Amino acid sequence: MAFSTQDVIPLSQARANLSELADQVKAGTEKIVTKNGESYVALIDAARLDYYHQLERERIHLLILEDARRGLEDIAAGRTEDADAALARLQSARPAKSRSKRG
Structure with missing residues (x-):
């Protein structure tokens, strides 16, 4: 507008x-x-604000569906990793300072 x-x-x-x-x-x-x-x-207008919020929720749902589609494509292509191994890899990649804050 x-x-x-x-x-x-x-x-x-x-x-x-x-x-x-x-x-x-x-x-x-x-x-x-x-x-x-x-x-x-x-x-x-309050009705227009509600509409904007609805559009925002729909956009979030579309992004989630796109992430799911890509995940399914990765599975079909064999691009998978054990969850424990993935978490360990991610934790080891984090800086030591941010790891110490969680403990």
Whole structure:
């Protein structure tokens, strides 16, 4: 979504006109609130925020499925390793300082 200059609001103005801004956001616009001339927070419709969270969860699920697919390909190609051996290899590759923090 493209923003116009009318969608960028200083915090002082947002504070004074919050109800009006909320109505505009509910009607479909998004607002960027600035503080000291820098982006500070965004005002978006709650339903749109829920949608964004849903998209994020779906993306995570797709990444997990891709990892599983690659794992199955590795198994089919014989690229496997004993779990105990893999853990030992990973632990030996860690710096001594980080190993001592766990103990």
